[in-house]
Amino acid sequence: MRRFLRSGHDPVRERLKRDLFQFNKTVEHGFPHQPSALGYSSSLHLMAIGTRSGAIKLYGAPGVEFMGLHEENNTVLQMHFIPGQCQLVTLLDDNSLHLWSLKQRSGTSELQEEQRFTLRGPPGSSPSATQITVVLPHSSREVLYLGTESGNIFVVELPSFRVLEKRTISSETVLQRVPEDYSNRRPCELVEAIQEHPRNPDQILIGYSRGLIVLWDVQSNKATHHFLGSQQLENVFWQRDGRQFISCHYDGSYAQWPVSNDNRQPEPLESKVPYGPFPCKAISKIYWQVTKNGLPYIIFQGGMPRASYGDRHSISVIHGSQQIAFDFTSRVIDFFVISNADPAAEFDDPSAMVVLAEEELVVIDLKAPGWPAVHPPYLASLHCSAITCSHHVSNIPLKLWERIISAGSKQNSHYSNMLWPIDGGTNLAPDPPQRDLLLTGHEDGTVRFWDASGVCLHLLYKLSTVRVFLTDVDPNDNMNPLGEDEWPPLRKVGSFDPYSDDPRLGIQKIYLCKYSGYLAVAGTAGQVLLMELNDEAAEHVVDYAEADLLQDQEGYRWKGHERLKARDGPVRFEPGFQPFILVQCQPPAVVTSLALHSEWKLVACGTSHGFGLFDHQQKRLVFVKCTLHPSDQLALEGPLSRVKSLKKSLRQSFRRIRRSRVSSRKRRAGNIAEVQEANAKFDQGALQEMELAPVQRKIEARSAEDSFTGFVRTLYFADTFLRDSSRHCPSLWAGTNGGTVYAFSLRVPPAERRMDEPVRAEQAKEIQLMHRAPIVGILVLDGRSAPLPEPLEVAHDLSKSPDMQGSHQLLVVSEEQLKVFTLPKVSSKLKLKLTALEGCRVRKMAVANFGSCQTDDYSENNLTVLTNLGDIQIISLPFLKLQTRYPCIRKEDVSGIASCVFTKYGQGFYLISPSEFERFSLSTKWLVEPRCIIDAPEITSNNHLHNTSGMEHTGRKSRDLGRSSGDTGEDERKSGRLMEHALLNDEKVLKEIQSTLEGGRGRGDPIPIYQRSRTLSTRIQELYRKKFGKKSRRTWAK
């Protein structure tokens, strides 16, 4: 308590703190967990994704994204943009409708919930009477048509959500002119589909689940056409000209229906079961897209032969003789096709298909031959294989950055080079100040390199360590992109692949030296791979070395997994990071800590048994140190040991449950799946057992005999004063789970004799913290109390050289306390107790540099600490004073806390789901958050004038033009309405003209002056042409 009083409220410091620290959760990277709905606005070029937890996310051009959360946290079932408006309506599974809008405020757009509404029937009516099944936002933007389970269609006014009872389309009125024998089958059970006529907004097509489809005239309020389908209906789709529509059905068929004034009850033109003749699954959604060459694109979801391919998640595309059934890795939530959005255009000319599957987003380029996939700039599936660790490197040198990108581009050659088709909005965020890499290690032995500089987390390069080892799987048997002469013509798309071939391949620790390009990667079976960046493909032998961490121990038996077998002989590696040495720890326990010093060419790794130092220049093991306590028998039994923490096993079992749910079909039936199942059962049993017993906690002082005290938690290289205060030398520090710190002094030969003389190491110190809490971090502070720079940082002139004059200090961070000791003579100087006083334990810690947002020249180093309660504390160096704290992660979210990584500039990432990183910022200066603007269609309408006046008709080359062409139809109406305004009030015209000018100026690409004046004149001409040339449909009441 007194600590807080004593720290005092120095007003100067308090002000400085405000300039330095600020907590923000800025953006979520990755793929939304459990998506449940998809929406797309062809006018705004924005895509919306809703999730089962009630979140909605909007995406446009890279960097343009918005997030919203429904208070109810209910599943989002449907999302519909209001045509031509920056608004969308969501339907949740509690039958509530929500209106969201993008509002501009201080130069950026914000997503806000405006209204909510629940449709209620008369008292006493069954809930299904008002259970909404379909939502159609009418192009007039004034009403929503709501189809229900009762078969009635309600009309509500926007934005007030007032029910217009007079306009309700009841099933009785629909059935008035239907033949009696047909109406006896109760065809109006449930509304499956409502679609507006593409040319005539007064006509809507209503499809009922039993197969009846009617064309309803809004003006006369009666059905004009009846289409007596006999199959259970799934969906309908209008052809572009409105002369035909397509219906798709539960039995895997689709039918084409003619619409003409001659026949009010026509028969289908054609009915087809594309994957017949055997029983097929339902076609749940269909697109019929006409093209200039006459051959339509028929795109439908499902319809696979029930018996043999009923388990596939497929979308088929048929174009003339080409036909591909895209086979997705997980359930398809929904999809849409991006085509020419101008309703006046004669052809659809689809350009891309966007498919939201449960675990990833796949976009198919329909223009390029072979229909390749498009590499998405966002919404990456981080969890293609489960993330096992992550590592962040700030401020990557340009050279390394370019080499990584070039290595990655060679891997992405199978992607289409189409520009990203969803390109709405304008990204206003400044360019990221530096290049940051986030490296994620995965369960399948891969490391993915992400561009984490900006709002879009983008995959740059993927590194696989599998090739080094002999595993059961042939690396070549992965996805064959084309399954030829097979029927149905399935093609696997997507990268989600949660099946790990061998759990031992999992990556546990990563260390990248950004200056030298050396990368060290360590895994589950004690393997440590050292890699170098090579721009060419190469074939070479990976050197092998073994580090026996149990050297001087007798009588121990490792009961865990075997080590991985390395491939003999040369191995071919693709351009990128190529391993040159494999250091194998024995016993092959999980590598728990890793450190790399690229200047000294040394790598250190630790497991639950001890740690070792390896000289990768001479390819020689320098020393090993066993940290096992003689009584710690349990540590030796390996991962199957009984002492596995309960939290961990629970987490694993949940992951297993989730994974088995994800994959109801077993792709690779084998022992692994069986073992997993058995484990899951066992864990569930354990869970139940635990719930029966009262929750008790044993209070016991830790002793040296506790299990896993030898577990090496942290390794650290430092050039400091280890033995005497006159000479500094390289040193290696190791911290264990039992609160012990080991320090070894190293003798690294000078560069000219580096190959000739061996590196020598000698134990210099061993510190035992009496509170025996696990050591989570070790750090040496130089004479100015600044942390020692990274290896090679000084050599590259990127850091001041450390102060070797003043005395150095050692900071040891345990889970419970932070302590500062003097060096070389170890005496305790300062400490900060956390657990004893606050009950929280340190989980993660890092040093971060905080710059002031007020002055450019002030910055300071602080410790950022994440505790088991999920809060982040900033602690000053070297005085260990708590500066501030922020609640960040729920304390129950153990995996979120375990996944947290800090950057060097006060930002951080943690997993909020298996597939999403939350990015947060503690700094006022370094903040990466989306800043973007969505222009309201009123403003885009001036672009539309470019189109109609024929000035520019270049298609979708430029983002703004693309948007305007998508909005033409809407704008026509809009302009018409504006004209009516103009009749009432000339000022409005002036304002509109003014906004035309400002709109052009406000956006990223200003229209040149001469062009603007032309725009203006064409605008006026247009307005007058409309006024006299087109009769308004509605009377405009002011």
Added chain:
Amino acid sequence: MNRAQRGVGGSRGLGTMEVKSKFGAEFRRFSLERSKPGKFEEFYGLLQHVHKIPNVEVLVGYTDIHGDLLPINNDDNYHKAVSTANPLLRIFIQRKEDADYSAFGTDTMTRKKNVLSNVLRPDNHRKKPHVVISMPQDFRPVSSIIDVDILPETHRRVRLYKYGTDKPLGFYIRDGSSVRVTPHGLEKVPGIFISRLVPGGLAQSTGLLAVNDEVLEVNGIEVSGKSLDQVTDMMIANSRNLIITVRPANQRNNIVRNSRTSGSSGQSTDNSLQSYTPHIVQNYHPEEEESDDEDIIIEDSGEPQQIPKAVPTCESLESLTQIELLHESTQNGFIPSSEVNLFHSAGSINMEYEIHDADQKSLEEDGTIITL
């Protein structure tokens, strides 16, 4: 301790004083200028020099006019020693390793007794002292009830000294709920309770805690609002000097505070010394309990040593306290080998309460939870 070997010697003059220093079996004689004794560090260096033990960490003691062995470890007591020495300053030097530094301050009495007898053997027929110069907290602490005078009668603050016994703390805690009186009437609130005592554990053997006692504070920090795991972590982190404030399930043994005798008997074993600094004991300050500062360092695979404080502050008195402690304890005839021994053999008044409580233990365990 960066004690350089500086300031060796000093010319003999008129105001000189003879010093006789003993280290092991060896004696050294030299002289000091009484008016300018210099700093303790210089003196320390000088001793290391004359005994030719430059790199050995030692403890320095002297015999005062009463024949008591007192430590010299800072400038103040060094000056006191010089000023009172008449005519000879007798110095006893003890190797720190032999003194078992890890057990500094609060270690088992047995060890200290050995150390003590080693040190004192040449001089053990001196008079019994009647001046007490140590601080109360330098005594070997035992588990006790503390702060009786400042706590409500329904609460009990128990200090469990884990250090120095082999006994496990030996208790479990659980979640539960208790009823509180609030301005809005009675309210049920979640609480933490002692759920089980391990037979033979420290908690059980002291008899100060019982099953179903509600835990209110851990080392001065309220547990309300904290989770079971958080409280567990706090207790374990403080396990070497754990102070738990409980609301005993059995409220029949509460101390009636207006009685003077029971008031004092409720205090810990140091009641004979409370006139010195009673508040240190009675008002617990977490910061002053540096029980986990005894981190150990092994340099160059040598012998383990305790890590000293870098900045000489008042806390460096620790080195003083060890010898003091030994000293006082023997003189009081107060060298129990374990807690149990202490409780059952010590017949002093101040133990009365604890013994009574221990006898009630079985009763308490069956008692119902009375929490208001």
